[in-house]
Amino acid sequence: MKSPIWQLTWRSLLNRRLTALLTVISVALAVALLLGVERLRHDARAGFASTISGTDLVVGARGGSVQLLLYSVFHIGNATNNVSWPSIERIAALPDVDWLVPLSLGDSHRGFRVVGTTAGFFEHYRHGRGQALRFADGQPFGGLFEAVVGAEVAARFGYRVGQRIVVSHGAGGTGFAEHDDKPFTIVGVLERSGTPVDRSVLVSLEGIEAIHVDWVGGARLPGVNIAAEHVRKFDLSPKSATAALVGLKSRVAVFRVQRQINNWSEEPLTAVLPGATLQELWNVVAVAERALLAVSALVVAVGLAGLVAVVIASLGERRRELAILRSLGASPGQVFRLLALESLLLSLAGCILGILLLSATVAAVGPWLESAHGLPLSADWPSLAEWRLLGAVLGAALLASLVPAWRAYRHSLADGMTIRI
Known part of the structure; x- marks a missing residue:
């Protein structure tokens, strides 16, 4: 052969560029x-x-450990019961406890959670690799x-x-009565942390008690309206908390406490250990993760089946082309490599286009996913696990x-020289 196999493959693909482009797009998707x-899965x-x-x-009322972690830390779901304030104080006084940060949930602001807590939350809450919350403005x-x-x-x-902002009664987006007679003034704006804190409004526990001073059983007392300037006359000490974050003096005592x-x-x-409870959560969702990966693998299999179908279908149109190559001296092995190389190049182009398509999609919908559902997606270079998947593809x-390469190897010369009627 006068032309190298790579050049011949490239020209063959250019000659069928529309079919090749559709095949690449199918594999890329x-x-x-x-x-x-x-x-x-990885970023979640x-x-x-x-x-x-x-x-x-993390301490809460008696219930499931995963449920406790979800509603207290990730603000997913609601607590079935509260922890009485005397218990909170006794736990904080335990000899092994270094600090305790109570959390009071149940109110919202325009669809975002309102978290009642203490100033210790800003001191002790850590995320990532021990990073503290930082203020973009205020205090x-x-x-x-x-x-x-x-x-x-x-x-x-x-x-x-x-x-000034107004807090609504109930942990929901719409349809709840507002505490519009007792607005809050924003004194601080936190920097983005990639945690549920980004989607929270933090107030004091006394503030939560103050806005509910004229409420009973989740409803405003009929005919009673205590103005904001008068609530300080009442006892605003917390009666209960939804949950509490606890730090110990020594991690050796964690199981004892x-x-x-x-x-x-x-x-x-x-009382649950956050790391161990997260592992329980992964065990729960592992079946769904495997199911999603299996569906994705089936989609890839369908795309590759389409690739094979296109190449096999093109053999009927390329009967004489392949036969001429054989008659000019191409060996069956060279014809085999030609077809295999074409399929491999189409798949490689599909993988590259798939990576670019994923990066564009992450850049487009990533901020929305993070803000609406708290799922940060990285637009980084493919990870080792993703490279393994690409290698498998x-x-x-x-x-x-x-x-198709084997079929062309076996029948290219005889099939191409046979006149079909």
């Missing part, structure tokens, strides 16, 4: 879906794991009706320090290409 599922795990660090125990709350908003809340509504809280005699409580494509 399948690869983008496969890598997208893998990246979503990394995002959940980096949400809280440095907290040894922690100190007054009764002062609030700190997360980065996403501030960005969504354009909030700045000094603005956990057992002590789980066997609490005053009321039924549950190329390996499967090479194996799939052997079918």
Whole structure:
């Protein structure tokens, strides 16, 4: 042969560029879906794991450990019961406890969670690799009706320090009565942390008590309206908390303190280790993850089957082309390599286009996913696991290409010289 096999392959693909382009797009969509599922799975795990660090125990009312972690740390779901304030104080006074940060959930602001806590939250809460929360503007709350908003809340509504906001009763987006007679003033805006704190409004526990001073059983008392300037005359000390984050003086004591809280005699409580409970969560969702990967793999298999079908279908049109190559001296092995190389190049182009398509999709919908659902997606270069998947796709494509290549190897000369009627 006068032309090298690579040049001949390239010219052959250019001659069938429309068919080749459609095949590449089909493979690219399948690869983008496969890598997208893998990246979503990996980034979701990394995002959940980096949400809280440095907290040894999370304490709440008796219930499931995964449920406790979800509603207290990730603000997913709601608590079935609260922890009484005397129990909170006794747990904080345990000899092995270094610090305790109570959390009070149940109210919202325009669809975002309102978290009642103490100033210790800004001191002790850690995320990622022990990173503390940082302020983009302002400072922690100190007054009764002062609030700190997360980065996403501030960005969504354009909030700045000094603005007033109104808290709604109930942890929902719409349809709840507002505490419009007792607005909060924003005194701080947090920097983005990639945690549920970004989508939270933080106020004091006394502030939560103040806005509910004229409420009973989740409803405003008929005919009673206590003005904001008069609520300080009432006892605003917290009566209960939804959960508490606990840090210990020594991690060696974590199991002893956990057992002590789980066997609490005053009321039924549950203390969980965040890391161990996250592992339980992964075990729960592992079936769904495998199912998504299996569906993605089937989509890739369909794309490769389409690739094989296109190459086999093109053999009918290339009967004489391949026969002429044979008659000019091309060996059956060279014809075999030609067909296999064409399929491999189409698959390689599909993988490259799939990576670019995934990067463009992540750049387009990543910020929305993070703000709306708290799922950060990285637009980084493919990870080692993604490269393995790409290698598996190329390996499967090479194996799939052997079918048309073998057929051309066996029948290229005789089939091409036979006149069909």
